[in-house]
Amino acid sequence: MVASSTSKSSLSVTLRVWRQAGPNQPGKFVDYAAKDLNPDMSFLEMLDVVNDDITTKGEEPIAFAHDCREGICGTCSCTINGKPHGPGRGIATCQLYMRSFHDGDLIVVEPFRARSFPVIKDLITDRSAFDKIMQAGGFITVRTGAAPDANSIPVPKHDADLAMDAAACIGCGACVAACRNASAMLFVSAKVSQLGLFPQGQPERDKRVLAMVSTMDAMGFGNCTNQYECSAACPKTISHDFIARMNRDYLKASFRSVFKPVSNSTGGGAA
Amino acid sequence: MSLAGNLFHSSIGRKFLMALTGLILVGFVVGHLVGNLQIFQDPDHINGYAAFLHQMGPLLWVARIVLLISVGIHIWAATALALENKQARTGNGPATAKHWIQATLSSRFVRWTGYVVLAFVIYHLAQFTLGVAGSAQFKENLPRYVMAADYRVAGFPVIKAGAEVLDVHSMVILGFQNPIVSVFYIIAVGLLSFHLLHGIDSFFQTMGWRSAKWSGALRKLTLVFCLAYFLGNLAIPGSVLTGMKGLREGFRAPSTSRTARR
Structure with a gap:
């Protein structure tokens, strides 16, 4: 400072x-x-x-x-x-x-x-709405185990760095407080992108973004008007580029859900 | 949720609808401007062009309906999102005045410029399409124009020489000779350009195509586009108002001829 x-x-x-x-x-x-x-x-x-x-x-x-x-x-x-x-x-x-x-x-x-x-x-607010969003998809379901051997799952350096930028989010809620619309898009986009940039995050990529955005909406947060007050107030200077990435992910997932084939066999494994 | 549910009910879905309808409307206003700039050519051009558009019949109505639906969805999505935004803040907004950090001016006034643009579109349709405002100068009430030469689209003569068509050329010039109308047009298209400054930038963000790597270039391109759009629009009422563009030769106002007949 x-x-x-x-x-x-x-x-x-x-x-x-x-x-x-x-x-x-x-x-x-x-x-x-x-x-x-x-x-x-x-x-x-x-x-x-x-x-x-x-x-x-x-x-x-x-x-x-x-x-x-x-x-x-x-x-x-x-x-x-x-x-x-x-x-x-x-x-x-x-x-x-x-x-x-x-x-x-x-x-x-x-x-x-x-x-x-x-x-x-006084100055303390209940930010558990963020926890609800995380519970909706801010994780990878299967255990990914301990630190794997280097290069057993190749991750491009560029992707790893970008994911780290997103992962710097400390979930403080400054983005919501700074936004004129009390939108949580910067927080959610950071969490969605952090996992979506990694190979381990791919299987649940569509499901994750759909669930997290749906929970974000249900929690009563506002909508993004692309004014980028969030990234300017962010203590970790997380870029609103992640919001663009989440928008793209969400739209792709929505359209893909229409055309993606589904197996006829139900049961046998988690439905 | 289904695709339609996602698009019409979720935050990002409705933003996508705003972006998509916005793109259609930007496409229209650009085409509309390019078509209208033919007024600076011989009256055959703009009058032939107008007659050609009317000749398309059902196709014209398809375009009109698509535009009307786009405007409807654009306004509906904006309203729905804005009401939710208000709700997300209501009762718990900052007690101190909002401290803007980096929001652009065009983004802060996008709702207000939108209102003016809507009012303008309604007036514009009333004046030049329906003939409700300033009806004495409406094209249906003006003497017909006889085409001096063929009007060609892609080399095909679509309106033949000698055809009697509506005199759009004179209607526009008579309309813009009223300084109040002209100034309102100039202000409204200025605000529309300002609206697009935020809108076009936002289109790329909502589609997920914007990133810090080229956002500076995008902003500059948007600025150049909006400025060019404004200047193009300024040219028509501006040139009439300053007297640079006058009525065509041989135009006789119908009101005087009617009184002469009486």
Whole structure:
């Protein structure tokens, strides 16, 4: 993260935080003064410090989701000044440092909002809709075993690299929060492409994309309007090229399902 | 789900329908413009062309029905998708104003440009096809035009010299001599070009043919296409409005001749 200043002097900001006691309860913004902050502390550390103050006063601390604090788990999820994970490109909230702000700034902190991500409390949302999509097809059914011998299944380097780009998705939901339509297309396309690019993923390629898209729609996510706000907000800078790939996969699978021959024998094996 | 179910009910399916109908409509507007640019040639051309199209009878109706269905599906899919998008956000949108990161201007206003284009298409049909708006200048109410030479399509003379045909040439020029009509046309085709700037780019994305490797070139090609389309359309009302393109020689307005007869 590029710092907006290289100053080492402490800074004070005003936080305008979304407070909501529980699901389906009315929420509101509450202002908190965060004083004398070390510019090198992360945004989440700053929230910890603010929470210390709040707790000392006997009030309910701000609930926020966090886990690894190194940008690989996808748990932290704050919309900061209207952008998921705050200013800066290719970082999660935990990788945002206070040096990205100026002394005296007003910082608006909200949860990742979407109808499919109901607020649990304050800044924490329920993102289990993503799990439902993964359960619909984000896996390879057969055991692929331990690491195979090199070259026993040839994978072109180009495909492996592209699959790795997609696999970098940490499932945080910033794409949904950034999208004007709360669409989950970037997340789903990353998961579909990650497996669809590998030889092991081919047998279930059609079934996977049809099932995952169908579940995505059923979960109430919006539709892509090709504005690419998702990839701009993605902490892993996953490209919206994967959305194009998923669109193609989905259309191919839909048309193929009409013409693909089916065996007459039912039964005997999983139907 | 069946193929029809996938296409009409799923998110990507309906986007595919939007892309497909959009492609048909882009094809039409380009053909329509190229045909109409014949107005800059001798009146024989545009009048012969119009008579030729009308001569096609059932084929013309097939084309009209395909276009009408395309417009219907395009609007239906856009509406259905937009309502779902609203639903996905309702009650849980960002409390702060939407912070745009990289969405293009044409994508943000695509719905609004769509509304203007729809209003324009309705007016355009009323004026030049049905003769509801500005009916005194409608082709059916103008004196017939006598073809000076054969109108040829692919070398075949489809409209013979001496044939009496509708005077589309004069209708268009009389229509565009009204500055309000002309300015509305120019604004509407400008917004249509702006609509296509997002639409054509989106077509490639929805079909899955767009990637970072050539998206920059695609964007530039789309921009050039939209600009050329706009300039082509600007030429017709623009040249009439500035007086560069006037009525044909020997044209007599019917209203004056009618009063003379009375």
